[in-house]
Amino acid sequence: MKSIYTCGVCPKKPCAKGEGNFPKNCPTIEKRDIVEQSVAIYKQDEMVHKIMNFANTLPKKENGELRSRAEEIIEFIKQMGFKTIGVAFCYSTSKEAKQFVKLLEQYDLKIVPVCCKVGSIDIEDIDIQKDKEGFVATCNPITQAEIMNQENTELNVVIGLCVGHDILFNKYSKGLVTTLVAKDRKYAHCPVKGLELVNV
Template sequence: MKCSQCNKKLCYTGKDCKKDITQKIIEEYKKEENLKIAEVSAYIEATYYMKKTRLEEIIEFCKLMEYKKIGIAFCIGLENEAKILAKILSKHFEVYSVCCKVCGIDKDVFKFKKINKGEKEAMCNPIGQAEILNEIGTDLNIIVGLCIGHDILFQKYSKAPTTTFIVKDRVLSHNTAGAIYTKYYLKKLLEGK
């Protein structure tokens, strides 16, 4: 499929472009956890459309899902943002946070490239972050600025559902959409330079 290239988006009004898998997908939504997540998401979208920030929506989602324990997996470079997020969320939930450098595993263990050659440098440890939050038994985990790839590994190993609050983009102040909203970056990306 190439939905991004479709100009009509008739699916919005109910057209089924994938009849061969629709019933299978409906059955997946009927599973208790999936149905509740989908229902709460639809409620938030319909009720707070253009009214609440992503952070407010996360709080509302967690309340409606009756989540008690929230995990934050954060990049050390966004520790201040993680601290503020934890403080806000702590007004409503038990909050646990795990820094990306947890366990202090040296990059030399795997011969990973370092930012500064010749210096000690701990690797990012998204598997460790996930395992620690799994051990705590969080109901939802929130990613705050994990590097590309690290976010993928974190989600792969997290037992709890995961959402992202901040996507890391060091160039665009963590505004990843800026790359396609800014004509200079867009031109560069489209020209493949």
């Protein structure tokens, strides 16, 4: 089965240049109603407008130097005026989570870090079969999200949650969510490396 839109294989990306001449089956044309609805939201929803405005300024510092993703997230928090920040991290990225929390602690923020093993639940207790003997702690993304919901976090930062667990965390989180580290066990948490091997 093929892609329903041409975005993935479009070589010229006229949508990024404002030149028109869109290819056949381009969502810019096919879904014009959705495009127009989105423009209205960007303009009318105050929070959405702030996010879009700040996102446009985040990549570079005032001196023109590029920011790291961690720096972008912190700058975003400052510009949005957020005060309560969740950090949802995987047990295997505890070191990275500790480093990020230390960065956040430099600012006047309430920080809510929660490890994926929170609750100390044996995986059999949620009816999943073990692959080894003894206690096997399950990851617990729903509890991570619900703790942050209870603390009224305004932004939750994901660090290294597994595929699937990150999906559940995003589903149950009431606060906004961004990802600092996307887990990739094979490529040292750099998923784009796996794409470089694809011959296109």
